[in-house]
Amino acid sequence: MALEGRTAMVTGAAQGIGRSISEILLKNGAKVALLDVAEATGTTLKKSLDGQYGPERTLFIPCDVQSQQQFKAALQKAVETFGHVDIFCNNAGIANENDWEKAVSVNLMGVVRGSYLALEHMNKLSGGQGGVIINIASLAGLGPFPGAPVYTATKHGVVGFTRSMAATSKMSGYGVRFNMICPTFVQTDIINSLTCPAALGQFAHLADPTRKLMEQHGVLDVSRVSEGFLQLLLDETKDGEALVVVSKGSQYYTFPSL
Numbered sequence: 001m002a003l004e005g006r007t008a009m010v011t012g013a014a015q016g017i018g019r020s021i022s023e024i025l026l027k028n029g030a031k032v033a034l035l036d037v038a039e040a041t042g043t044t045l046k047k048s049l050d051g052q053y054g055p056e057r058t059l060f061i062p063c064d065v066q067s068q069q070q071f072k073a074a075l076q077k078a079v080e081t082f083g084h085v086d087i088f089c090n091n092a093g094i095a096n097e098n099d100w101e102k103a104v105s106v107n108l109m110g111v112v113r114g115s116y117l118a119l120e121h122m123n124k125l126s127g128g129q130g131g132v133i134i135n136i137a138s139l140a141g142l143g144p145f146p147g148a149p150v151y152t153a154t155k156h157g158v159v160g161f162t163r164s165m166a167a168t169s170k171m172s173g174y175g176v177r178f179n180m181i182c183p184t185f186v187q188t189d190i191i192n193s194l195t196c197p198a199a200l201g202q203f204a205h206l207a208d209p210t211r212k213l214m215e216q217h218g219v220l221d222v223s224r225v226s227e228g229f230l231q232l233l234l235d236e237t238k239d240g241e242a243l244v245v246v247s248k249g250s251q252y253y254t255f256p257s258l
């Protein structure tokens with residue numbers, strides 16, 4: 001199978017898009033380290049995956065991506081268990097305009113933290129075997145999302161960081177590729193939160209226009225994102241690219257040249 005012998009680490013793997021990405025990686029032969037702050041949900045998922053793929057194919061590690069100590073220990077445990085990690089997906093994310101500092105801490109700082117930990121492990125200049133890092137941004141990383149300015153800022157940050165890391169890695173000879181996925185609305189808990197005050201905080205009065213944006217864009221099944229993830233992962237020519245996944249299909253985004 002396409003990913004036989006490969007090992008992946010996925011954050012926010014316990015549910016939603018992260019679970020779907022983890023499952024498509026397993027279906028294609030990879031081993032997967034599942035990281036999530038939701039310990040009970042992650043443990044339940046691990047039991048289910050053990051029944052489908054056997055206990056040796058996955059490892060669940062409770063981990064808050066806001067914690068350098070937890071994240072570093074999780075990667076160390078995955079390497080000790082599987083020998084190496086050559087695919088890293090920074091997927092964990094929240095929508096919370098009330099506690100916007102937490103949104104920055106999880107969505108942007110967590111992605112930087114995971115990318116740097118993965119790079120430290122994969123970097124060919126320091127004994128690593130190389131690899132690929134795929135960050136989950138959003139269509140809100142490419143344009144405005146009214147009612148969620150900080151969420152939008154975090155996703156714009158993920159886009160800029162990922163593109164810059166791809167260029168930095170290529171120029172430095174690290175042997176690590178950086179790419180990203182920019183999905184539109186996907187049927188997961190995060191969009192259910194759109195109707196709750198925390199997600200939009202002081203902009204909760206924009207809940208209706210947000211729902212209208214959702215109707216306009218359509219809501220995808222998680223499988224559309226994980227299929228796009230696999231397409232991007234298997235194309236070794238892609239570096240610094242953003243795969244946009246929307247109702248009408250998926251396509252690589254053309255960034256405006258300055």
Ligand SMILES: NC(=O)C1=CN([C@@H]2O[C@H](COP(=O)(O)OP(=O)(O)OC[C@H]3O[C@@H](n4cnc5c(N)ncnc54)[C@H](O)[C@@H]3O)[C@@H](O)[C@H]2O)C=CC1
Binds near residue numbers: 092183
């Ligand atoms: N659902 C959607 O419409 C879209 C989602 N995205 C992004 O996709 C990613 C996944 O989100 P969904 O699956 O939709 O949401 P979700 O809420 O279903 O799943 C998010 C997962 O991340 C975990 N998580 C949250 N904070 C964490 C932390 N500090 N440390 C470790 N794990 C943590 C949660 O426990 C959960 O399992 C997020 O980055 C989100 O911004 C992007 C575009 C569209």
Ligand SMILES: CCCCCC(=O)/C=C/C=C\C=C\C=C\[C@@H](O)[C@@H](O)CCCC(=O)O
Binds near residue numbers: 138144185191
């Ligand atoms: C705050 C909750 C977010 C829920 C999860 C999420 O990330 C959903 C995003 C869905 C759609 C975002 C649409 C944004 C559209 C506009 O920014 C549009 O202008 C994008 C245009 C991109 C381009 O230049 O073609």
